[in-house]
Every structure is written in structure tokens, then in C-alpha cells.
Amino acid sequence: MIVTKSRHFKMANEQVMKSGRYAYVGRKQKKRDFRQLWITRISAGCKANGMNYSTFMHGLKLAGIDMNRKMLSETAIHDPAAFTALCEQAKAAL
Numbered sequence: 001m002i003v004t005k006s007r008h009f010k011m012a013n014e015q016v017m018k019s020g021r022y023a024y025v026g027r028k029q030k031k032r033d034f035r036q037l038w039i040t041r042i043s044a045g046c047k048a049n050g051m052n053y054s055t056f057m058h059g060l061k062l063a064g065i066d067m068n069r070k071m072l073s074e075t076a077i078h079d080p081a082a083f084t085a086l087c088e089q090a091k092a093a094l
Contacts, residue, residue: 038073045076049087059090 004011043053051059060067065086067075076083 035069038069041073041076042069045073045080045083046087048080049084051087051091055094056087056090059093060086063089063093065089 005015006012039053042056046053046056067086072083072086075086
């Protein structure tokens with residue numbers, strides 16, 4: 001068994017630099033992944049209320065309701081009655 005990364009400075013340094021690149025990219029990907037998750041949750045809530053995601057978001061914008069996707073997804077999961085009210089307001093604004 002060859003153990004080089006823990007014994008040789010050059011190889012250990014290369015691994016630290018590579019780990020840093022992976023961590024940097026991972027922080028960017030995490031933001032993408034969460035936004036995708038929120039949109040999926042909102043879309044599921046909209047479908048339960050007879051709308052699609054894009055129509056719902058457009059209706060909210062026209063109604064002057066300014067909630068971010070994270071809060072909308074939390075509302076869709078934990079408070080379906082409030083999310084249904086939001087859907088009705090979005091439908092009325094269209």
C-alpha cells in the first residue's frame with residue numbers, strides 16, 4: 001500500500017489545492033440545487049391547485065406579492081391552506 005499524500009509535502013499540497021477547488025464548486029452547486037428543489041416543491045403545490053409554476057409566478061408578480069422561492073416552497077409544504085390562498089390571488093390577478 002502506497003501512502004504518499006500524508007507523507008510527501010508536494011502531493012499533500014496538490015490534494016489540498018484540489019480539495020479547495022471542489023469545495024468552491026460545491027458551494028456554487030448547492031445554491032443551484034436548493035433553487036431547483038424550491039421550484040419543484042412550488043410546482044407540485046401549484047399543480048394541486050390547478051395551475052402551473054410559470055402562471056403562478058406571473059400571477060403573483062401581477063398581484064404585487066413579493067415572496068422568494070424559499071418561503072413559497074416552505075408555505076406549500078407546511079401550510080397548504082395559505083398556499084391555496086396565494087394561488088387564488090394569483091389566479092385573480094391574471
